[in-house]
Amino acid sequence: MTARIIDGNALSAKLRGELAAKAAELTAKGTQPCLAVILVGGDPASAVYVRNKVAGCEKAGIKSLKFEYPQDAAPADVLGKIAELNADPSVHGILVQLPLPKQFDEKEVLEAIAVEKDVDGFHAENVGRLSQGQEAFVPCTPNGVMEMLKSIEMPLRGAEAVVIGRSNIVGKPMAMLLTAAGATVTVCHSGTRDLNFHTRRADILVAAIGKPKFVTGDMVKPGATVIDVGINRLPDGKLCGDVDFESAKEVAGAITPVPGGVGPMTITMLLVNTVVSAERSLAKLKG
Numbered sequence: 001m002t003a004r005i006i007d008g009n010a011l012s013a014k015l016r017g018e019l020a021a022k023a024a025e026l027t028a029k030g031t032q033p034c035l036a037v038i039l040v041g042g043d044p045a046s047a048v049y050v051r052n053k054v055a056g057c058e059k060a061g062i063k064s065l066k067f068e069y070p071q072d073a074a075p076a077d078v079l080g081k082i083a084e085l086n087a088d089p090s091v092h093g094i095l096v097q098l099p100l101p102k103q104f105d106e107k108e109v110l111e112a113i114a115v116e117k118d119v120d121g122f123h124a125e126n127v128g129r130l131s132q133g134q135e136a137f138v139p140c141t142p143n144g145v146m147e148m149l150k151s152i153e154m155p156l157r158g159a160e161a162v163v164i165g166r167s168n169i170v171g172k173p174m175a176m177l178l179t180a181a182g183a184t185v186t187v188c189h190s191g192t193r194d195l196n197f198h199t200r201r202a203d204i205l206v207a208a209i210g211k212p213k214f215v216t217g218d219m220v221k222p223g224a225t226v227i228d229v230g231i232n233r234l235p236d237g238k239l240c241g242d243v244d245f246e247s248a249k250e251v252a253g254a255i256t257p258v259p260g261g262v263g264p265m266t267i268t269m270l271l272v273n274t275v276v277s278a279e280r281s282l283a284k285l286k287g
């Protein structure tokens with residue numbers, strides 16, 4: 001039997017519909033949610049993601065502001081724009097599209113964003129809050145994965161979860177969220193000995209490695225839920241994930257495709273965080 005496909009586009013459409021209603025409500029109360037997006041340089045993939053974020057905002061009734069800088073932009077100019085946006089009460093979310101050109105200190109830029117507007121959830125304070133189970137903006141990709149698991153009613157308490165990859169934006173927060181939900185989590189990485197031993201005992205396997213078709217069917221426990229966070233472009237121009245979908249789907253119980261899986265959910269959760277930020281800002285205004 002082949003696996004159930006967890007459709008990120010369908011789930012996104014449902015969540016974005018609910019979000020549009022919330023955004024309309026906030027707008028009627030005089031607080032239209034507003035997201036500011038900063039794009040530096042000419043990376044074509046980043047340009048596509050930013051375009052999709054802006055289009056997602058428009059469709060959900062969220063205002064968006066886009067600021068573009070050339071590849072050789074001075075970090076001070078971008079930091080100045082962030083300071084300006086931090087001080088603007090009509091802006092509820094600020095994000096800087098990653099990766100940044102090499103003259104930038106990524107940490108410095110991310111920490112310059114006001115914690116309460118950090119809708120990407122990358123600021124150290126949001127990361128710390130998340131690790132302690134406090135209210136925080138959760139990074140969009142792992143948050144989207146949690147929504148996908150919820151959508152299939154995946155039992156998390158007591159589940160064996162294996163996350164391959166330990167990046168700050170996916171692997172680490174993913175492990176924190178799964179741990180908080182009661183799963184027993186193993187984080188695997190380039191130094192892991194006998195990776196297959198770990199993957200084959202995972203009820204939930206999250207692949208966030210950045211290597212095309214790295215996880216093959218023989219690495220998957222029969223019936224497991226396989227979440228593919230990878231987005232890789234093959235020489236023929238086609239997109240593929242970190243999971244070899246064709247072989248893994250024959251073994252897994254549920255699986256996310258690429259494209260149309262976790263990717264769209266990343267943008268959906270960004271919109272969710274922006275609306276939450278606007279709600280908090282309105283509540284503060286009301287005192």
Ligand SMILES: Nc1nc2c(c(=O)[nH]1)N[C@@H](CN(C=O)c1ccc(C(=O)N[C@@H](CCC(=O)O)C(=O)O)cc1)CN2
Pocket residue numbers: 048049052095096097098099120140141231239258259260261262263264265266267
């Ligand atoms: N500031 C941020 N930078 C980056 C993030 C992030 O969350 N915040 N994540 C990634 C890129 N990313 C969002 O920015 C992102 C990647 C992929 C998708 C997506 O919808 N992918 C589609 C395929 C799109 C295509 O044709 O290329 C899919 O998987 O179906 C959305 C967002 C790194 N940078």
